[in-house]
Amino acid sequence: MKKVPVLEIFGPTIQGEGMVIGQKTMFVRTSGCDYRCSWCDSAFTWDGSQKPDMMKTDEIVDRLNDLAPGRYSHVTISGGNPALHEGIGHLVQTLKQQGIKTAVETQGSTWQEWMLDIDEVTLSPKPPSSNMKTNWQQLDFYVERLKEEGKGQASFKIVIFDIEDLKYALAVHQRYPHVPFFLQAGNEDVKEADDQSVRDRLLTKYEWLVDTVTKSEDFNNVKVLPQLHALLWGNKQGV
Amino acid sequence: MKKVPVLEIFGPTIQGEGMVIGQKTMFVRTSGCDYRCSWCDSAFTWDGSQKPDMMKTDEIVDRLNDLAPGRYSHVTISGGNPALHEGIGHLVQTLKQQGIKTAVETQGSTWQEWMLDIDEVTLSPKPPSSNMKTNWQQLDFYVERLKEEGKGQASFKIVIFDIEDLKYALAVHQRYPHVPFFLQAGNEDVKEADDQSVRDRLLTKYEWLVDTVTKSEDFNNVKVLPQLHALLWGNKQGV
Numbered sequence: 397m398k399k400v401p402v403l404e405i406f407g408p409t410i411q412g413e414g415m416v417i418g419q420k421t422m423f424v425r426t427s428g429c430d431y432r433c434s435w436c437d438s439a440f441t442w443d444g445s446q447k448p449d450m451m452k453t454d455e456i457v458d459r460l461n462d463l464a465p466g467r468y469s470h471v472t473i474s475g476g477n478p479a480l481h482e483g484i485g486h487l488v489q490t491l492k493q494q495g496i497k498t499a500v501e502t503q504g505s506t507w508q509e510w511m512l513d514i515d516e517v518t519l520s521p522k523p524p525s526s527n528m529k530t531n532w533q534q535l536d537f538y539v540e541r542l543k544e545e546g547k548g549q550a551s552f553k554i555v556i557f558d559i560e561d562l563k564y565a566l567a568v569h570q571r572y573p574h575v576p577f578f579l580q581a582g583n584e585d586v587k588e589a590d591d592q593s594v595r596d597r598l599l600t601k602y603e604w605l606v607d608t609v610t611k612s613e614d615f616n617n618v619k620v621l622p623q624l625h626a627l628l629w630g631n632k633q634g635v
Numbered sequence: 636m637k638k639v640p641v642l643e644i645f646g647p648t649i650q651g652e653g654m655v656i657g658q659k660t661m662f663v664r665t666s667g668c669d670y671r672c673s674w675c676d677s678a679f680t681w682d683g684s685q686k687p688d689m690m691k692t693d694e695i696v697d698r699l700n701d702l703a704p705g706r707y708s709h710v711t712i713s714g715g716n717p718a719l720h721e722g723i724g725h726l727v728q729t730l731k732q733q734g735i736k737t738a739v740e741t742q743g744s745t746w747q748e749w750m751l752d753i754d755e756v757t758l759s760p761k762p763p764s765s766n767m768k769t770n771w772q773q774l775d776f777y778v779e780r781l782k783e784e785g786k787g788q789a790s791f792k793i794v795i796f797d798i799e800d801l802k803y804a805l806a807v808h809q810r811y812p813h814v815p816f817f818l819q820a821g822n823e824d825v826k827e828a829d830d831q832s833v834r835d836r837l838l839t840k841y842e843w844l845v846d847t848v849t850k851s852e853d854f855n856n857v858k859v860l861p862q863l864h865a866l867l868w869g870n871k872q873g874v
Contacts, residue, residue, distance in 0.1 A: 466852045468855055612706065617736070619658050624861070
């Protein structure tokens, strides 16, 4: 069994984003990413500023149970890009055997077979403002595999900062019209320490996104959301 | 075909609550309610302050298409309690034939057969702070019927102001453990005109609810949400 590089384990808290918004959950955040998004709000997972612990499944589960004995039934595996780590498969199986649901978010650039055991997969390919390039063939493969019988739900979540990002989102939505589709207002202040300032700018950006989407004929069957955790706690880590 | 008492039709906007949070949608708000919740944020639907138009399906659909030609694929039927009106069945069928999805919210006090044609039913029985009494037998009947083959999804959404409301929510959650369960922070300022003040108090209440639920062993597989529309637009009607 391969160990997993874990940067932080925290909770219970609520999921702030996408298809699992509001869900009471624990977070296991892994280290490492194959992307370097210009506006990444978790750059500490890949910029070398924080060091991960290499952890076995049992150690991760023990830590979850220490933090929240009897107080969770859902675990979010986040990153970085958790799909870099084969060892997560064993963790997901172990949690499943205990009746605990799992969710994951990845940009869809690297596949792992354990994706099929996840209850809620958020696919979040990155728009032009990130300065990253999408591998569409890899994304096609992801969507195709995630359709398989007996697995959980999948959705797209695209972070939007500007009109170019919305054009990219439209290309994703039109390429995969049957996959539930979420648009998320981008956070332009990932280093801002003042919570009120973060909140105000996020809601301004969110209102712009809602206004633009409601006026558009291109986006009808979509959900438009802010980051709830950032509205509550600004850019704090570990909440 | 029975006419429907319509108080307002507006959109496209986003759904601010529960299982459909963030969804781009049109709203058809009906008049009349069998409840008088102490904190109702749509009391104009039942307090006599605003008069409905009696509308036929075609008139409602025409109005939707005038407001948002080609810009919607989802309609929320709201109230008041829309389940008072048999005529909504014809509207729901007509929208369905055009490929338009529908959502409804009701406290679950009165049943209509057209509930089975709705894609997303939010059941929102009212906690003690409302001063209303729940008819549990009627709610049992609702949940049982909504399990029927081939119909859409159903969920509970309980508005929470205080600990007594949370005790009530727990009774609902334990009685219907397999129904997706949402807790929503209550809005204590339904007459406040200052948007910033509404926003700050809502987020304070939301943070209290998140904190209480994450510390509890009683609520694990739940989602905890604020009212997104109130964060954006305060108590304004018609958005």
